[in-house]
Amino acid sequence: xxxxxxxxxxxxxxxxxxxxxxxxxxxxxxxxxxxxxxxxxxxxxxxxxxxxxxxxxxxxxxxxxxxxxxxxxxxxxxxxxxxxxxxxxxxxxxxxxxxxxxxxxxxxxxxxxxxxxxxxxxxxxxxxxxxxxxxxxxxxxxxxxxxxxxxxxxxxxxxxxxxxxxxxxxxxxxxxxxxxxxxxxxxxxxxxxxxxxxxxxxxxxxxxxxxxxxxxxxxxxxxxxxxxxxxxxxxxxxxxxxxxxxxxxxxxx
Amino acid sequence: xxxxxxxxxxxxxxxxxxxxxxxxxxxxxxxxxxxxxxxxxxxxxxxxxxxxxxxxxxxxxxxxxxxxxxxxxxxxxxxxxxxxxxxxxxxxxxxxxxxxxxxxxxxxxxxxxxxxxxxxxxxxxxxxxxxxxxxxxxxxxxxxxxxxxxxxxxxxxxxxxxxxxxxxxxxxxxxxxxxxxxxxxxxxxxxxxxxxxxxxxxxxxxxxxxxxxxxxxxxxxxxxxxxxxxxxxxxxxxxxxxxxxxxxxxxxx
Numbered sequence: 136x137x138x139x140x141x142x143x144x145x146x147x148x149x150x151x152x153x154x155x156x157x158x159x160x161x162x163x164x165x166x167x168x169x170x171x172x173x174x175x176x177x178x179x180x181x182x183x184x185x186x187x188x189x190x191x192x193x194x195x196x197x198x199x200x201x202x203x204x205x206x207x208x209x210x211x212x213x214x215x216x217x218x219x220x221x222x223x224x225x226x227x228x229x230x231x232x233x234x235x236x237x238x239x240x241x242x243x244x245x246x247x248x249x250x251x252x253x254x255x256x257x258x259x260x261x262x263x264x265x266x267x268x269x270x271x272x273x274x275x276x277x278x279x280x281x282x283x284x285x286x287x288x289x290x291x292x293x294x295x296x297x298x299x300x301x302x303x304x305x306x307x308x309x310x311x312x313x314x315x316x317x318x319x320x321x322x323x324x325x326x327x328x329x330x331x332x333x334x335x336x337x338x339x340x341x342x343x344x345x346x347x348x349x350x351x352x353x354x355x356x357x358x359x360x361x362x363x364x365x366x367x368x369x370x371x372x373x374x375x376x377x378x379x380x381x382x383x384x385x386x387x388x
Numbered sequence: 389x390x391x392x393x394x395x396x397x398x399x400x401x402x403x404x405x406x407x408x409x410x411x412x413x414x415x416x417x418x419x420x421x422x423x424x425x426x427x428x429x430x431x432x433x434x435x436x437x438x439x440x441x442x443x444x445x446x447x448x449x450x451x452x453x454x455x456x457x458x459x460x461x462x463x464x465x466x467x468x469x470x471x472x473x474x475x476x477x478x479x480x481x482x483x484x485x486x487x488x489x490x491x492x493x494x495x496x497x498x499x500x501x502x503x504x505x506x507x508x509x510x511x512x513x514x515x516x517x518x519x520x521x522x523x524x525x526x527x528x529x530x531x532x533x534x535x536x537x538x539x540x541x542x543x544x545x546x547x548x549x550x551x552x553x554x555x556x557x558x559x560x561x562x563x564x565x566x567x568x569x570x571x572x573x574x575x576x577x578x579x580x581x582x583x584x585x586x587x588x589x590x591x592x593x594x595x596x597x598x599x600x601x602x603x604x605x606x607x608x609x610x611x612x613x614x615x616x617x618x619x620x621x622x623x624x625x626x627x628x629x630x631x632x633x634x635x636x637x638x639x640x641x
Contacts, residue, residue: 296580
């Protein structure tokens with residue numbers, strides 16, 4: 136399959152590498168910033184362009200891998216007579232933004248991608264949607280060549296997965312950070328809680344989270360909870376988060 | 389060292405096994421429920437008692453491994469002329485509850501212990517405190533025989549570690565559960581986000597959390613955040629948690 140990649144960031148890099156590894160041909164990398172296009176094109180041994188007028192109009196797949204905010208303006212600037220399948224890889228963007236194209240779809244990876252860190256696509260599912268059954272099937276086939284756990288899902292389901300990912304990634308990470316700060320304020324190393332962080336994430340690989348819930352809230356140990364709240368009496372925001380999350384635990388008791 | 393264990397639950401089991409493995413001698417297991425005392429005593433090849441009147445008064449170490457709530461009444465019932473070191477293993481209980489004993493201390497593991505799951509004490513630090521410098525040093529030495537990363541910390545520091553553990557374990561786990569429910573409501577499997585859960589926990593093993601923060605809040609992507617809040621418009625509690633945790637992320641931008 137001949138593929139054009141629009142974008143040169145984390146998603147463009149990971150998808151470019153995977154497509155190439157699985158026998159596809161990357162034709163062009165487009166970026167408004169030529170240096171960025173060049174860098175990824177060099178790594179993938181293909182052409183770099185910074186003008187949409189130079190776009191190869193005969194590719195099979197056009198992957199839009201730019202920030203959510205940039206998708207709409209890029210879509211408006213693309214020629215509408217493209218015959219290949221135009222896809223984006225955003226979790227929070229509806230397929231309908233690509234309504235102007237005959238063939239369109241989405242391949243969204245619910246994983247935090249960084250250019251410098253390998254992603255194990257043997258475990259990461261890609262969430263695939265096409266504007267026709269045929270396109271859905273074709274995209275799922277492409278996705279499954281390197282990500283065997285890929286699945287179909289519609290735009291609403293994809294938004295649910297995106298939100299769930301934010302909860303278990305962005306929100307857990309800020310809890311890690313707040314714990315880091317609490318330890319630092321008490322002259323303690325974050326190393327102390329690294330094992331429990333890992334243990335907690337590993338435990339839910341094989342259990343439904345609520346079945347392995349521990350701690351004062353599930354035990355209804357109000358004495359300990361009061362000690363904690365007293366300990367952070369100078370941090371009303373953390374107190375509020377503590378109470379809300381404890382309530383969620385208690386609700387499910 | 390001759391050790392008496394008071395309690396027969398998760399902490400009693402793990403500590404009993406580790407003490408025995410590292411050459412110590414478990415003399416007795418005490419539990420108010422004889423069957424529980426018997427079960428652990430059988431596993432550790434020692435005596436089981438359910439009456440404190442039968443307590444061996446000549447042991448070197450008395451490990452109180454009962455629930456936080458049960459510590460005080462057990463302490464009150466123990467003979468005060470015990471010469472060995474009396475310790476508890478609670479994160480949220482001050483050393484001062486053991487003020488009636490000549491030799492006292494704490495060995496607290498900031499890890500979620502389950503009887504049926506092995507704990508890797510080569511990575512888990514034990515947080516040690518003694519009522520004298522001598523007892524602190526002796527307890528640290530015992531702890532380090534099986535948990536080489538063990539450290540000294542005072543009761544306030546231990547409470548900070550306990551609270552930090554609640555944040556990165558109990559609170560992340562309820563976020564996992566809420567994500568699980570959100571996916572289930574949209575006919576999606578929790579398997580989809582297991583890789584990102586693990587990735588997030590692994591990333592902070594080598595990075596300060598805030599330096600690897602991703603997602604709409606750190607990008608100040610209010611469009612995506614509005615889509616998420618709209619998506620959970622029937623869940624005001626989740627909306628509130630979403631907004632509070634996003635604010636914490638934004639604050640640290």
